[in-house]
Structure formats: structure tokens, C-alpha cells
Amino acid sequence: MDGQRSFDDYRMPDELWEQMEELLPDYPASPKGGRPRANLRGVADAIFYRLRTGCQWNAIPPELAPGSTAHDYFQQWAELGIFDQLWSLAVEIYDELIGLDREWQSVDGAMTKAPLGGEDTGKNPTDRGKLGTKRSLQTDGGGVPIGLAVAGANVHDTKLLQQTIEDSIERAVSEVNEEEHLCLDKAYDSAAIRDMIVSLYQYTAHVRSRGEEKRELDRTSGERPRRWVVERTHGWLNRFRAILIRWDKKTQNHLAGLHIALAYFVYSRIGVLG
Numbered sequence: 687m688d689g690q691r692s693f694d695d696y697r698m699p700d701e702l703w704e705q706m707e708e709l710l711p712d713y714p715a716s717p718k719g720g721r722p723r724a725n726l727r728g729v730a731d732a733i734f735y736r737l738r739t740g741c742q743w744n745a746i747p748p749e750l751a752p753g754s755t756a757h758d759y760f761q762q763w764a765e766l767g768i769f770d771q772l773w774s775l776a777v778e779i780y781d782e783l784i785g786l787d788r789e790w791q792s793v794d795g796a797m798t799k800a801p802l803g804g805e806d807t808g809k810n811p812t813d814r815g816k817l818g819t820k821r822s823l824q825t826d827g828g829g830v831p832i833g834l835a836v837a838g839a840n841v842h843d844t845k846l847l848q849q850t851i852e853d854s855i856e857r858a859v860s861e862v863n864e865e866e867h868l869c870l871d872k873a874y875d876s877a878a879i880r881d882m883i884v885s886l887y888q889y890t891a892h893v894r895s896r897g898e899e900k901r902e903l904d905r906t907s908g909e910r911p912r913r914w915v916v917e918r919t920h921g922w923l924n925r926f927r928a929i930l931i932r933w934d935k936k937t938q939n940h941l942a943g944l945h946i947a948l949a950y951f952v953y954s955r956i957g958v959l960g
Contacts, residue, residue, distance in 0.1 A: 802932075808837075829918055832858075
């Protein structure tokens, strides 16, 4: 019984599947009408299982779906942008039900290992030159992810900043009626970055080290440095083993896994996941 309960914990939650199912293309009921229809719920479970455990595709439990079938559908859905749409839908629902805190936003990068290499990987200068990948994440004031970009581990955070902001703008679902602040750490401290943030995107820039930020907010009891929320979201993403260590060689597939995890995170913040 304990083993079955543990196994069920790695299936895609029903609420997340219901939203994803609405985004899938119409498949023919009969093989004569095109591609044979697999058990798509099982396929979704298999994809989520692999994302959570980091296992190889052929190690997915067969009671979910054959690994090759799950991989084929995963790539097809990634090409169609299904998982990106799933994340965008989650952000839209969150904004409608709770409301994004767009007044205070944060961006930060995180590096993970990529032993097999592939697209958008590079030598990690902090890991003895081993291959790795970097993700740049933008969150609202509560840590809800709204923008994403990926590159090799040897790409500086500043080179991903504009791509990350542009991604968040494309994902925006409502107009902002308040001043927007963008919090960044000292890695982004340059005149060019400050000028881009202010002149191109009309953010009020807050670029400082964690120590400087903490010393300022220590003056107000109960407040925390604002940038910690994006660091927390990065840490939460690393609970997905296939994200903690990147095995996908294609950037498209790596992004697809991140999009699933980000959608799951947003829905969990809404409180709709069982």
C-alpha cells in the first residue's frame, strides 16, 4: 500500500491534467483516421513521472505508458507549445483569482548540470568546467514565475535579462496600473543594464547585493529582502529531478519540462491541486 501511494504521488494531478487536456489537439478515435490514439491521461502521467524522478524514458513504469510512446507525445506537444500554453494559462488564472503582484518583480539566474550536453549548454565556471545550463527566471512579488530564458552555464546573467523580460511581457494577461520595480543582484550592476531596464521597459531598477539589500530592510521589523522570492522558486524547481540535472539535449524539450513544472507551481499557489 505504501509503495502504491508513493507511486501515485508522481502522477500528474487531476486538476493540472484537466487544464492540459483542453489544450491538446483533436486526435482521431480510430487508427484509420490517423495516428492511433494512446491513453493520453497515462501519457501525461508518464511525462510527469519522468519529470519528477529524472528517470530515463524507458524506465517509466509500463502501467503508465510505454516510454517510447510518452517520449513521442512529449516531443510533439513540446513542438506545439502545449506546455508553454499550460504555464501561461496557469498565470492567467492566478491573476484572475488572486492577482499578480507586478509592483515588485525579481529576476535571477540558476545553473544546473547537463552531463549529456546539447543545445544551450556550456562549461560551468563554478563547477570545474563541467557542462551545465542556466535558466533565468522572473517572478512577481510573491515568487510566481512569469518569465523564463535558458542558455549555457557559461553565459552571463546579464545576457539573458532582456530575453527573460520579453518572455514575461508576452505572458502578461492584464495591464499594469502601478509603478513596476525590478530587483536584481549585484551581477546585473552595470550602466547598460540600468539604462535598458529604465528606458526600454520603464522599470524602477533595484540592483544591489544581497547583503546591501538585507541591511536596508533590517531597519524595518518583519520585512525580508525582496529578491529572495525568485531564489525560493529556483530552489523549488530543483525538486524536479529532470530539472535538477538536465538530460534533454534539445532546448525545446528542456524548456517543455520547465514549463510543466512552472505550471504545476502556479496551480499549487492557487490552491487547486489535490
